[in-house]
Amino acid sequence: MSGEKASALTASGTKTIFVYGPELKLLGRIESWVSLVWPERYNTYKNVQGAQLELHESTSLQALCRPDRYLWLVGSEHLMRICSAQTSDHRLVVSARDAAYILDERSSLQTLKNFSAETTLRQLVTAMEPWPGVELGDLAEITDTYTGEAAPGSLLDVAEQVCQELDIGFRLRFDPAEKKLLFELYRPLLDRNARYAPQYGNLTDLTYTESTADYKNVVIVVGGDATVTVGAESAAGIARRELVVDAASRTRSSSQTQSDYLESLKALGTQELAKHTQLENFRFTPTDEVMVGKVVAASLPGTDIQAAARITSITLTSQKGENSVSTEIGTPIIRRRT
Structure with missing residues (x-):
């Protein structure tokens, strides 16, 4: 299936952009630019940056890059639909969104x-x-x-x-x-034959964070008419980390049963408990030829910690003839080798 091939953004070589009309008729091509930002995403298109193309101002380019036309970076599986074009300081700045915005x-x-x-x-x-x-x-x-x-x-x-x-x-x-x-x-799955690690030159920016600075596992809610406890009530010693929530303003109403009142206090405690989790995060940046949606696994050198995460976006940044590619990953699933 087409989704299984590597992103064209990671391929080396000269980049070219074709411009298509709303009916997908080819109108022209762009061989050079001042700068280009071209993101490809997995399942998030709203409220995120789209593509941006900056060109030297010219009458022909301004006539070509009109709103509602499409840009295609040759080899990509995505079209970007132009939403605005602005001239300023002898530059033509074109902003576009992924065609999924249709x-x-x-x-x-x-x-x-x-x-x-x-x-x-x-x-x-x-x-x-x-x-x-x-x-x-x-x-x-x-x-x-x-x-x-x-x-x-x-x-x-x-x-x-x-x-x-x-x-x-x-x-x-x-x-x-x-x-x-x-x-x-x-939805690509983890390729167990693909090996990503710093020593292979296809993985950078490995960081692992573990923190209990704000960790609580027992919340005691002191209401106006009762006190309840939620969380790991049986935890003891160093394993027990308590938080007291002042809910004195919450009193039982005349229309509320005792059971419903206690449940409302417990719900408040559960909400507070969720704000004080033990933090563990493993971040990394896969390089090489990757694809949007692929699951990449990595190991933290010198430890038994492993993590797998989905690539949620790949962005090509091109400026002055130099291309660089950045990736974003979703929340890693962390495990330890047994």
Whole structure:
């Protein structure tokens, strides 16, 4: 499947950008620029930085880079849809969003509950008011059921909510040969044959953090009419770390049973307990040829600590002919070798 190939952003060599019209007709190409930022993401497109292209100002480029047209970095599976173009100080600055943002301009008017994620999201895209070139792509055969509730909203809101909670990627994949944008879900798994470590030159910025500075495992809530304890009540000695919460203003109302009142105090204690967890974090930056959504595993040298994390974004930064690639990973799953 197309999702299994490495990101074009990590490939060496000259980069070229093609410009397409709203109907996906090729309009022109851009061979050089002042700077370029080109991000590719797994399942988060709203409220994040999109692509930005800075060019030397010219009449022809200004005529070419118009809002609602698309940019394609050759080899990428993503299109970026131009949302603004501004001239200033002899520069043309073009801002664009991933083509997945098209889904923000189509709506789901249903309240969806307990549904098959892939089947339902594909149905919503099929049923939406047509958009030039947008069709369904490969079926990933993801069988996950979304057991929550998705309220009416944009298709992008629904897709992000469902896919983020289920750890599924989604995209509008550009097929340049067919001139189509293909809606697909995908979720690469850990490649156990891929070995990432500093000594192999494909992993940098290893940091491990462990902290109990703000850790509490027992919360005692002192209410106006009762006191309750939540957490590891049987913990003793150094293992017991208490926090007292003053809830004197919370008294039992005349319409409230004693049981309901105690449960409300316990709920407050549980909320406070969640704010005081033991922190453990393992961060690393995979380099080499990676792909958005891939799960990468790493070991902390000299310890028994291992972690695996999904690559949630890859960003190409290009300036003055020099290219650099940065990656972001999701929350690592930390384990210790046995």
